[in-house]
Amino acid sequence: MSRCSRALTALSFAALSFVASSLLPTRAAEAQGLAVGVSRKAVVEADDEAEAPGRGTLRGLFGIPVAERLLVSGTVEGRLRGVRRLGAIGTPEALDALTNAFEQSSLLARDGRTRLEGIRILAAHADREAVRPLLIRELTEGGPEARAASHGGLARGAAALALARSRDKKATSALVGAVMQGGPGGEAASAALVVYPPASIAALLEGRRRIEPALAALLGDLGDVRAIPRLRQGLEDVDLAYRAAAALALARLGDSSAQAAARTWVKSDDVKQKRAGAEVLARLGVEGASEAITALLAAGPTRLDGVRLALTAPSPALVKPLVAALDALDGDDREQAIAAIGRAGGPEAAAALLVQLGKPEHATAAAFALARMPGQDARAALSRALGSTSAKKGAPRRLITRAALVRWLVLGDEPDGLGDALVAMANEKDPADRAVSAFGRVATGRTSVRSALDAACPEKRPCDVAIVAAVARASLARAALGKDDAPAELGRVLGANAKATGKGDVPSAIEVAAGVALLADPSGAGLPTALLARWAEGESPLAALAARALPSRDDEAIRSRIKRLLAGTDPVIRAHTALGLALDPEPDATSLLANAYRFEEDPTVRRAVVRALSVRREPLRAATLELARDLDPDDQVRALARAALSGRTLLPALAVPRGPVAWVSLVANAPAALPSIQGRAARLVRSDGVAVPIVADPDGVVLVPGLPDGPAALTLAPEAIPGDAGSP
Known part of the structure; x- marks a missing residue:
């Protein structure tokens, strides 16, 4: 069986808020022997800072030279200890020593983890004259060595948030300068100013005779109506780009001052003017917006802009222009235009x-x-x-x-x-027809999950994989409404098949399909620990949920495997391992989560860590949640951390009532490739990071209900697995 990249040339996806990911196979962790049932003594790992001397003590003063020697250590661990020691001492002398070290040492500039740790420590002192320039350089320059180093985005985001949070006049000026400069630093600065806006809009406009497009966009993001007078002045600028940016910002603020100019622009032969004018009218929702969008749809250079605006400003008047544009569009653009027709x-x-x-x-x-x-x-x-x-x-x-x-x-x-x-x-005889029927009858409540599974798995006969797969996906719709015991019924099928085929490293198609039960049972009750470990370290669509279940069995025999999964190459596996640590019986699981968060570059994994920490009750969790709340560059991570610190438990829900539905169609490039899409196993990662194992219907189509709002990502199993229609 060839890999999916050779078997398929096209994947046609249609879904509510659905985005298909590239097909990235996970890398299996190194397997080891596993002993089960060995109890593990709970020991919370000591933090390096616990050994640091107190502020103002004699030991603390003498600790500075020790820390400075650590900063030039040949190991990352040694340098991190040095940074943390100076931060724990916390005296002005210690902070000056830390700042000087980063100013002068090219070794620290190349060490992404140490630099990030230093930026986070110095963030609390952004108003110090010696610290602020370092944070500004991290945001706007960083040098080629720093930009090439790892964790640059985290350090840049932390520096920007620290400067904005200080609300220092010089820091604000530097942030505005970064916005004008653009690039990653400008994006970080703009995001930070939205999170921590200055008390007065004058701090952003001081000394500026013109409002540059980037600054106008920032003012629109801030939503501060005090910017309206200055933005109105921008409508008189001689440069069209400046006028258009000011007009769009005003429209976002709900001000109609740019309406007259926009009506003039849409009549222009200049493409940029027509595009800007149509967008202003569409955002204001005023008369003439549909006509302006129609004009964009009729011209090749602006047709895609017309489709985009038709989605954001739907109107029945746009149906005919959208239909007329369909033949001139390709692929995803055509599907977007059809979606815009429906939205009209x-x-x-x-x-x-x-x-x-x-x-x-x-x-x-x-x-x-x-x-x-x-x-x-x-x-x-x-x-x-x-x-x-x-x-x-x-x-x-x-x-x-x-x-x-x-x-x-x-x-x-x-x-x-x-x-x-x-x-x-x-x-019907066609298994695809029967699968659609089973899905529909269960999803709409015409048939219970138990009855459908009993029919799909008759006594002393193999289960019908297509029916079980359809029922498993449909059960998410029933579970979201709290209508029946769907997870328990699927767990029965999963457990029975795991006992029969549980010696292999690759789960069968029936196990992948019934693996939906693990969404409701994060501990994988009834499944052997050794089997969960093998699945977690494999490449199947069940690997993520198995990785989530494994920490509930934590003991000395498997702790090393949990750590490897938490540090693996697949962020989905790392995220699910972190989620599993929420239910780890060992108190030092919180230490694992704290260490995992510290240098994790993928925001989806950091979100999972914060969700898991919301369940833990060890005091150690507070420092990581506060760090995430204050300095994480990801909006969702910060929001989750605030919620966790308020006492909320944030583990993802099994399914969402009346939530979006993913509709995925797999298309083979030739008749010979049809077996590769029929009943193909895959992993759908929801917007909240939870992986749903799925098996396609025999015609290669999948419906997955009960998803949370937001983009999702699909990854096909790298090869057909036992029980797939296309497997040997």
């Missing part, structure tokens, strides 16, 4: 999407747009499609039935004829 709404949009259902290259996108389009017109269109002659069998019927199911799952609005279609498909 109304009878004309419903009729247009019905026409697109008859075109194979547009059919899936049109069905998905109808499924999400509010109103009676869309429901009636799907009802007509379900009753049409073309939807009586095969792929067309599955397409319309799936669209009707998505509509019920997202909007709770069931088209007429759905129930009849599900009953008819249950008795």
Whole structure:
């Protein structure tokens, strides 16, 4: 069986807030022998700072030379100890020594971890004259060595947040300068000023005769209406780019001063003026916006801008222009235009999407747009499609039935004829028809999970993998509504098959499908620890959830394997291992989480660490949560840390009621490649970082309900696994 990169040339994805990731296989951790049942003595690892001398003590004064020697150590660990020792001493002399070391040592400039640790320590002293220039250089320059070093983004973000939080006049001026300079430093500075805005807008505008486009964008992000008078002055600038940026910022602030200028711009032959004018009118939502967007859609250079604005400013008046533009668009752009038709709404949009259902290259996108389009017109269109002659069998019927199911799952609005279609498909010979029927009957509550699984796994006969996979995904919709014991039923299937095939390192397709049970049972009750360890260290779609379950079995025999998973190459595995540490019975699991957060560059993993720390109750957690709250460059990490410090428990939910649904279609490049997509296993990572193991229907299509809002990512299993339709 060839790898998916050779078997597939195209993946067609349509999903609510769904973004497909590149197909990056995980790297299996090195396997070791495993002894089970050895109790582990709980010992909390000592922090380096615990040995540091107190401030103002004689030992503290004499500790500075010791720390300075550590800063030139040949090991990263030694240099980190030196930085932390000076930070723990905390006297002005110690801070000056730390600042001087970073100013003078090229070794520290190349050491990303030590530099990040130093920036975090000095962040609390951003108002000091000696410290501020160092933070500014970290933000705006850093030098080629610093930029090439690891953890540069974390250090830059921490420096920017520290400067903004100080609200020092010189620091604010430096941040504004970085915004003007652009690049990564400008992005970090802009984000920091939004988090910690200056008390007066004058601090951003002082000494500026003109408002540059980057500064205008920042003023729009800040949402401070005190900037409106100066932005209005920007409408008189001689440079179009300056005028357009000021107009957009004013529109974002709800000010209509730029409306007259925008109406003039949309009539211009200049592409930039037409684009800026249309965007201002669309953001203001005033008369003439649809006409301006229509003009963009009609011209090649601005057509994609027209599609983008049609999505953000939907209107029934845009349906005809969008339909006319479809043939000039390719791939994802065409799907975005079809989505914009559905978002426009109304009878004309419903009729247009019905026409697109008859075109194979547009059919899936049109069905998905109808499924999400509010109103009676869309429901009636799907009802007509379900009753049409073309939807009586095969792929067309599955397409319309799936669209009707998505509509019920997202909007709770069931088209007429759905129930009849599900009953008819249950008795078809085509396994894809039966899978859609099983999914629909369980998702809508017409059949319980238990009954569906009993039918799929008759006594003394192998389970029907396609039906189990469909029922497992549908169970997320039922579990989100708290309707039945779906996770327990799937756990029964998973446990039975794991006992039968549990000696292999690669889970079978039936185990991957039933692995949805691990979403509700983070500890993997009933599964052997040795089996979970092998799965966690493998490449299958179950690896992430197995990694989450493993820490609940923590003891001396497997602690080393947990540490390796926490430091592995796949951020999804690292994140799930961190989530699992929330339920680790050992108190020093908090120390593992704190150490994992400290130098983790992937924000999804840091979010998982914070979620896990929200469950832990050891005092050690507070320092890491405060660090995340104050200096993490990721907005979600900071928000999660604030919530955790307020006492909230932040473990992800099993599924979201009436949440978005992912609709994924795998497309083979040739008939010979069809086996590689039929019943293919994959891993869907939700926006909250949780991995959902899935197995596609026999026709290569997947519906996954109950997702939280936000982008998701799909990774196919690197090869067909035992029990896949395409496996030997």
